[in-house]
Amino acid sequence: MCRHLAYLGPEEPLGRLLVDPAHGLYRQSWAPRRQRHGTVNADGFGVGWYAEGDPVPGRYRRTGPIWGDRSFADLSRVVRSGALLAAVRDATLAGADGEAAAAPFAAGTWLFSHNGAIAGWPRSLAPLARTLPAEDLLSMEARCDSALVWALVLNRLRGGDEEGQALADTVLDVAAAAPGSRLNLLLTNGEVIAATAWGDTLWYLTEPGRRTVVASEPYDDDPHWREVPDRTLLAASRTDVLLTPLKDIDAPMAPAPDTSVPSASVPSASVPSKEPRT
Secondary structure, eight states: OOEEEEEEEEEEEHHHHHTSSTTOHHHHTTOOSSOSSOSOOOSOEEEEEEETTEEEEEEEEESSOGGGOHHHHHHHHHOEEEEEEEEEOOOSSOOSOGGGGSSOEEETTEEEEEEEEOTTTTGGGHHHHTTSOHHHHHTOSOSSHHHHHHHHHHHHHHTTOOHHHHHHHHHHHHHHHSTTOEEEEEEEOSSOEEEEESSSOOEEEEETTTEEEEESSOSSOOTTOEEOOSSEEEEEOSSOEEEEEGGGTTSOOEEOOOOOOOGGGSOOOOOOSOOOOO
């Protein structure tokens, strides 16, 4: 159910991170290697990115598959950013929300994505929905499960929670209300990345002081990718990656293993050679 990626680092063309890698998000839309649920992520896609001097990100989202959007091919070639969040979507249920249901969701400086599904949706989350202000419910971009999870996270952020705490508490609440849900959440404000691994794959690649990538799955075969254990909160910046089990959310975070690697040793990526059939 969906694939997503967040990046902090030197400015790069969007396509160098999303399209060019041999197993990048572009290819994951039809040929993911590690996706446990679903096979094709063609129900929409989106990318949000930050421009220098403006803390509020821009977004480009569409309803159809990423491979069918010629405008995105041009945009990804020329737009550069040092921070972004992107996703390709496999819808939990059919709906009429269109691109409004495609991540990243946004508010202020934040971008958000949900890889997973809510068990028993929508009935299972009705009690949590009733805890939100009516204005928040009426302001939801879409009526899908991911949009409500975002509303729950955003309510905590606006209440003063840090990014990691907002994700962790939301995951624990939703998991209690809807057991069996898959809750891989991804959040950035352009300076930090917070993510949860809960029911699906999550990986990270880091060169401390230079770049950090957090993704549903590796976009290349660099041996320095590391998998995040299930039921874990990840908090990252350009210099650090910290992991903590979600069941021990009040405990101090542990530094992730050092996976630094000189940039020269990172394998070069190539544009996918096989185009999907439409």
